[in-house]
Amino acid sequence: MPHDIVPLKRALISVSDKTGLIDFARALADAGVQILSTGGTAAALRDAGLTVRDVSDATGFPEMMDGRVKTLHPVVHGGLLALRDDAAHQQAATEHGIEMIDLLVVNLYPFEETVAKGASHADCVENIDIGGPAMIRAAAKNHAFVSVVVDVQDYDTVLAQLRAKGGTDLALRQRLAQTAYARTAAYDAAVSNWMADAIGDEAPRRRSFSGTLAQGLRYGENPHQRAAFYVSGQSRPGVATARQWQGKELSYNNINDTDSAFEMVAEFDPAQGPACAIIKHANPCGVARADTAAEAYRRAFDCDRTSAFGGIIALNQTLDGDTARAITEIFTEVVIAPDATEDARAVFAERKNLRLLTTGGLPDPAASGTAFRQVAGGFLVQSRDNGRVGRDDLRVVTRRQPSPEELDDLLFAWQVAKHVKSNAIVYARDLATVGIGAGQMSRIDSTRIGQRKAQDVAQALSLPQPLTSGSAVASDAFFPFADGVEALAEAGARAVIQPGGSMRDAEVIAAADALGLAMVFTGQRHFRH
Incomplete structure (x- = not known):
């Protein structure tokens, strides 16, 4: 049976990310914990003046095969898996x-980081850890007696309990074990998804996602729904990678809408001028390009001033x-943008509840x-x-x-x-939206909503006529009947x-000809459900 407080007498430390390592290990040593270690970790600890025993000394086997084999040994796994209150386990250990x-x-x-850098296939394979996940799983399984730490942010929690209680309690070991299994699951998911991409398997038999x-x-x-925000670790600029300068914490809906806004405005190359998108409930209520960001914002705002209130604003430039x-x-x-000037941040500082995010770049x-x-019962993948069309892709049919x-x-509206x-x-x-119809069961309803x-x-x-007069129109999918064009x-x-x-x-083309409209086909649709 698990005991509540388990003293920490012996630790095995083997880390790739050495952030906080020396201070953590020194605190363990000061508390009388004996430290086992491997390779580069052992060297770093010794360089800091700490006493370390090599795992190879404990196992009687040297690290071999370029470090591929060093901890896969009964001395290591027996020390992690043995039940402390099982006499047969303890006799075998003795x-x-x-x-x-x-x-x-x-x-x-760092497998995920290696893949993100675009490393070669061979380098990615070499960064697939074997001994680490095996030890993590063993320690996590035996959490009744063993504490397992896979995240640097858990160092202080373990040290706090060690100082206060002389060891770790069962509740902490359970939380650490859950985190450990989640980490190995995420790691394996990253490896398997990379392999699927590497061999061109677009629908692998098993697929995992993690965050x-x-x-x-x-x-x-809604307030009765529980929620949390998880990040995938991808480097794509956006709400998950942004720096928040001010304002309250983002809500579930804020995060969803901000992502929609930034992905929308990223369609417009900043080298071709400023663009602004205003989003409400994950739909654009105004988008514009102009000579200045301020003008782009005003023109986007004028598309639907009512809906813009309380919206999300995204810019493609500073x-x-x-x-x-x-x-x-x-x-x-x-408000989300690649960057913000000091002047802009000072202006927003007077609006304490307004959230300002900067990302350092745009998503591609x-x-x-x-x-x-x-x-229900699964997920769609x-x-x-990332479909895009240019002038050369269009076919004039009228x-x-x-x-x-x-x-x-036309191309602006299509984007x-x-x-x-x-x-x-x-x-x-x-180059500004002047009417948007969204999310309707009938295409003609969307047409009429945009007009209204x-x-x-x-x-x-107080305009003499709506700005739809003389406009260009994009439809995300084909017109099933001529009434939409009419x-x-x-x-x-x-x-x-x-x-x-x-x-x-x-029939649709004939109606367009009769009405004097120009019409182009893209051969590509953009359903968004």
């Missing part, structure tokens, strides 16, 4: 000269003071990646939607050719439509971009 190991401190070869807790959340989408001042004219939940919209979604300016607006929930309709004019929003803005701004013409649209592929394409 007969074979096996001493008990009360504390295992191991963090694994590390970044933040406990007060609740999920946030400056002028833009910050414009943003503070209304209530905003989160063309990069490959994996997305997954849970369903797909590659990230008698009227779009003008160069219309082509610019926005990729990030609008289906059914998606995006009206654009002069433009009419509301025209009324609010509704666009009613709103004043002059050009349409859509995937094509409907059984009624000929």
Whole structure:
């Protein structure tokens, strides 16, 4: 049976990440803990003046095969697995000269980091740890008597109990064991997913995903739902890698919406000028490009001023003071950008509840990646939607050719439509959205919602007519009937971009010709559910 307090008399330490190692090991030694170690860890401890016994001395076998074999030995695993209250286990340990190991401190070869650096296949293989996971699993299994530490952040907790209680209590050992198994599971998932990619297996028989807790959340989408935020360790710039300068902790909905906003604005190359996206409930309510970030924000805001209140704002360039001042004219939940000037941060400092995040870069919209979604009894996995089209990919299907300016607006609207929930309709004019219809069961409903929003803005701004007049329109999927195109013409649209592929394409094209619209097909759709 497990005992509550287990004294720490002997520790085996073998770490790749040596952050905090010396201070931790010195505190153990000061408490009378004997230290066993291997290779580079032992050398680092000795260099710091600590007394260390090599594992090879305990096992009677040297490290061999370039370090591949050093801890895979009964002296090590017997010391971790032996039950302290089992007479037969203790007799076997005595007969074979096996001493008990009360504390295992191991963090694994940096496999994930090696893959992220784009290392060769051979280097990745060499960074697959074998002895480490085996020891971790053994110690975690025997948590009734053994403490196992796999994260640097647990050093202080172990030392605090050692000082206060002379050892670790069962509750801590259980928590450490759970963390240990989660770490080996994540490690194996990283290796197996890398191998699947390496051999081109897009649907491996077994697949795992893992994450590390970044933040406990007060609740999920609604107050009665529990939630937490886990990070995958990927280096893709975004909400998971951002620095938060000020404001309250992000909520579940904040994180989801901020991710949507930043992925949206990343569609626009900052080398081609500033862009701004305003997101509400994971849908864009305004997107624009302009000569300055402040102007891009104002034009995005003018697409749907009502929905922008309490929204998430994303910029593709450094946030400056002028833009910050414009943003503070209304209530905003989160602003995310690659960077922010001191002036901008000073402006926001007066708005204590506004969260400001900077990421140091933009996510690559063309990069490959994996997305997954849970369903009852399983989960769906797909590659990230990194589809993009340019002018050379478009096929004009109507008698009227779009003008160069219309082509610019069509491609802009298409980039926005990729990030609008289906059914998606995006009206654009002069590189700014002027009406968005999102998430409707009928495409014509989305068409009419976008038109109505433009009419509301025209009324609010005392414009002579809605900005959908003369606009270009993107549809994330094909028009199944001609009535959708007719509704666009009613709103004043002059050009349409859509995937094509409907059984009624000929009917839709004929309607566009009759209405004097230009229409282009992309051959690619962007459903977003």
